Amino acid sequence: MKSCRNSTKLKLESKPLQQINSRKRHRSDEDSLCKSIEKSSKNERETPKAKRVMHSQTKDSPVLAKQNYLQEDVDKELQSFLTPAKDDQTDAEYDDVIDVSKSKMDENKKVSQYRFRNMMVTELPCLPLKSPLPELSWADSQDLWKAMVNKEMKYQCDNKYMIRHPDLQPRMRAILMDWMIEVCEVYTLHRETFYLAVDYIDRFLSRTENIRKTQLQLVGITALFIAAKLEEIYPPKLADFAYVTDGACTEDEILKLELLMLNKLKWALSPVTVNSWLNVYLQTAHLSFIANASNTFILPQYPQHTFVHVAQLTDLCILDMESLEFSSGVIAASALYHFSSCELATHVSGYEYKDLAKCIHWMAPFAMTVRDTGLQPVKEFAKVEKSDAHNIQTHSNDIAALDMVYERRSQHLTVCSSPTEIAGIITPPKSSQKPMIIDSSHAKRAGVGHC
Structure with a gap:
């Protein structure tokens, strides 16, 4: 009797559930699943985007999350090296290009980033209207000039x-x-x-x-x-x-x-620095004195003392904070204006005089100070070849010269009556000597004159 009862009990337990009960359980499962989905979506809407991305990274790839935490620690350590870290401040406030979305995700996932250029940093500089470069056999002069101008626009501060x-x-x-x-x-x-x-x-x-x-x-x-x-x-x-x-x-x-x-x-x-633009301008200015200019434009073909004298003026201008208001190409062209002529400066730079006028008048006290202190000769160095001596940075100006500029500016002695106040393309003689007589044809080729 006992074995029969056990077998009967096993048979009853092995019977399938009724159809009504299975349907009720299925509906209850669906209701609980919908409630859980609604609850999770509500939490996601309340959770910031950056936290959701970090949560997904931690869940999918623990190694990647660990690397992110390590990188954040390194960034905080480097930032605290100069200034105390602030929780309510980010580096994007001070970047020229502001990234709205900087979240990191896996390589397989695509994140759309919105980039806005900060137009309130500084005024957009004027651009050269035309290319002064000659026809080159090794490159397209128009493309080369356009690339230099575009690069200068990207390096604004x-x-x-x-x-x-x-x-x-x-x-x-x-x-x-x-x-x-x-x-x-x-x-x-x-x-x-x-x-x-x-x-x-x-x-x-x-x-x-x-x-x-x-x-x-x-x-x-x-x-x-x-x-x-x-x-x-x-x-x-x-x-x-x-x-x-x-x-x-x-x-x-x-x-x-x-x-x-x-x-x-x-x-x-x-x-593209002031030094780079000055090399291009002087090389273009002396094309009339070079045979096969299209083939020899790669190597510098201008007098070393001319480059050193103009660089002496730009070195003094760089010390002033107001030099950041002008682009590198404008500063180099304005410095060349004070050493040559308006026609030459506008021809080799592609600018018009109205584009350079503000920088030219700002640079006038610097040019007058360089004239008074005297132009420095090309220095020779023991381990440097003579052909490369003009490219070595020399200490031709000091803080005292900058103080003289500020004194002239305070006394309103900043009127630039002539672009050839300092020298001209050719180094002038000393004051005790008679002025040099320049042939008219040579002066026309060199661009010496006035606006």
């Missing part, structure tokens, strides 16, 4: 960035630049290296805030360290750059700030 650094003053920037010129001359660094470093400093300070005056020298030597590695064949060692600071900056501090500076600059390290 805020000319009012000192507002973000209450501890800094424009004179501190001038002292830093003057010291960097001395370092370049000691280590026989090229002029392009110095001008690259100046561009890095200005763009870095325009994208950061609260840099203290005790850290300004570190910013300058780090920018020069990066520029030397890009431009020089045999750049000085890291220990040499730390040595010239007299213990103010260590090697580890330079390396840490180098990484932070490269991130702030977004690895954009090849601007």
